[in-house]
Amino acid sequence: MSNKYSMLNLEQRKAVFHTKGPLLILAGAGSGKTRVLTHRIAFLIEEEQVKPWQILAITFTNKAAKEMRERVDKLLGSFAEDIWVSTFHSTCVRILRRHIDKIGYDRYFTIYDTDDQKRLIRECLKQLNIDPKLYKESSVLAAISSAKDKMMIPSDYIKQAVGLREETVAKVYELYQKKLMKNNALDFNDLLFKTVELFQSRPDVLEEYRDKFQYIMVDEYQDTNRVQYAFVSLLASKHQNLCVVGDDDQSIYRFRGADIRNILEFEKDFPNACVIKLEQNYRSTQNILDTANHVIGNNYGRKVKRLWTDKEKGELIDFKSLQSEHAEARYVAEEIVRQIEDNGRDYKDFAILYRTNAQSRVLEEKFISNNIPYKIIGGISFYQRKEIKDVLAYLRTVNNSTDDIAVKRIINVPKRGIGLSTISRIEAYADANDIDFFDACEKVSEIPGMTRSANKVKSFVNLIKTLRVEMETFDLIDLVNAVMDRTSYIKNLEIEGTLEAEGRIENIGELISKVTEYQKNTEAPTLNGFLEEVALIADIDAYNDVSNYVVLMTIHSAKGLEFPFVFLTGMEDGLFPSYMSISSGEEEDVEEERRLCYVAITRAMQKLYISSAKTRMIRGLTQSNPFSRFISEMPDDLLDRDESMTNDEPENTRVHYSRKNNSFFNVKPYQTNTYKPSAKPIPNPKSFVLDYDKGDLVMHAKFGIGEVLEITSGGADYQVKVNFPSAGVKKLLAKLSNLKKID
């Protein structure tokens, strides 16, 4: 036997060699579970003659899947290609693309994201005459979503509905599902649910996959919900070679339907299950681990385990209380600079974690002014940006004419004079005749009462038809370019000439390079394939630790990652644990937050910094919250407390720019989220000199001559307000607009 397994500890080896029958691996944070999984796959193939295509390994993120595949590749050479290593969602899509026609859907279905779902729900509410003020689309969506996670179809939901509210939601659910089907679309929940339905209604299909996947592995099992559980157990029930890996202490997706029961009662579900605990931690120092253990020890109903390490105690946990969120951010930035200058650390050694995405703003500002390269993971992701969704909606419309949501999104983008009243007339006509929205557009001349707008609709229909014809012969890139040309989408943005528009143009450029990349890396690239890949992408997937920058992300996004230095910020009661969890009165809710805290602490390898702000502006109100209760759950002798530091930002050291007239930091191209000092180290902001001043006349390539009204300094560039007689007042970035002074 190959000696690659001798690197593993006793428990890890047990897990690798136990290949038959159900196996639960309780893997504490940093205990090398990915290592176990990859070695287990290698072992199956090398020593047990299992064929690569008989193995299914499921992860939650594409990043995890990619990493696992790469590591298996390294162990085995190149056998890993045929192993199904993918997320729940992409596994299901793959199955559905082959078989969904057997349960009455078209195989070229579209995948709806949250935004699309909300639009659809809005339509349902309208159609059912339900007051959207009383039934907010987000809460209705949450209800429907959780029903689907529990595998309740509309009729099940109606049966169990109690009270007016639930009965109303049930009606919406029923209509929503009908509309999805009509639009030939599936939402995220459906991907799982429909696959399970397929398996249940077509035993022959289930049998096919049961025979194929002799060995199944599931990562992050503690985060599975009911449908995912059903999916896995259906597939595994025959061979029973199911290996699940998880840590109940790291279950942090209850809000998304994750059912901690799945892991706690695995042994009940699979009576002859073998349980192995991995408790040796290879990641963190003793002090960090002890802190984590103490905190999580306050939760009830856990599987008993205690992480240990043979590493040294390491440094104490730094705890600092700052005056405001600005002071906190400054402290973080300065500490990073200090560590880099004094101790020769790299930017990529640092991660800043927070509870909510909103907290990233202030940190970002300080990083810019300290010239620290950083990347924010999450928040409004690239694929959720308006301009990207617009372009994708065009592609979706071209690809699938029954996708009403996509058609409606772009019918008047860019503006073609098709307004609300026209759209509702078409909608009414479509409903009355039971046809798709796009088909109704085609028959616009038959719709009464449309005089002026009929022609506009017609030209829109022709546009789409032309693109459809082009799709036949064009490759993907040309098609995207054709969409851009024929819609003048970019041209319209250029005319706008604002900073915001510039950012949007850059984002579209970024999308085009993603299309190119897809086209290059895929054997048989198709429009459908591209749209699918894009639909299932998560922000964290784009993160790689090769580039040298500090990363900022929510604790949720950080799960599964590790960093030498971790800053856990915003440790205030009401923020973390969140106000919601405290006020709900359910201890369960605080426990989930506590697990989140445990996840955060255990990301740190060498040193953990914890900080809180005495006052913080939230939603426009300045609040002052006590320290997070989790801090008092940490052993006092491991904390290096500094609560005295109350120095607020000294006003004169702050880089002055008011938010109002500096939109540079508000809307920026996705790419510049990664801000890197350019090859020539960017001189500090102030030493970048402009050769014109307020009152001067300048020349701009597009707008011609204008007068400089105002120059605002911010981070790495100046914002210049210029009045162009031809185009009006524009806000421009000095570097991008390349203004030339005129004497």
Next chain:
DNA sequence: CGTAGTTTTGTTTTT
């Protein structure tokens, strides 16, 4: 029909 200007509303966390 489009727009600018005004009011209101909201935050966990995301595959």
Next chain:
DNA sequence: CAAAACTACG
């Protein structure tokens, strides 16, 4: 505070 939703006017 900032984005979204609404209102009033050209």
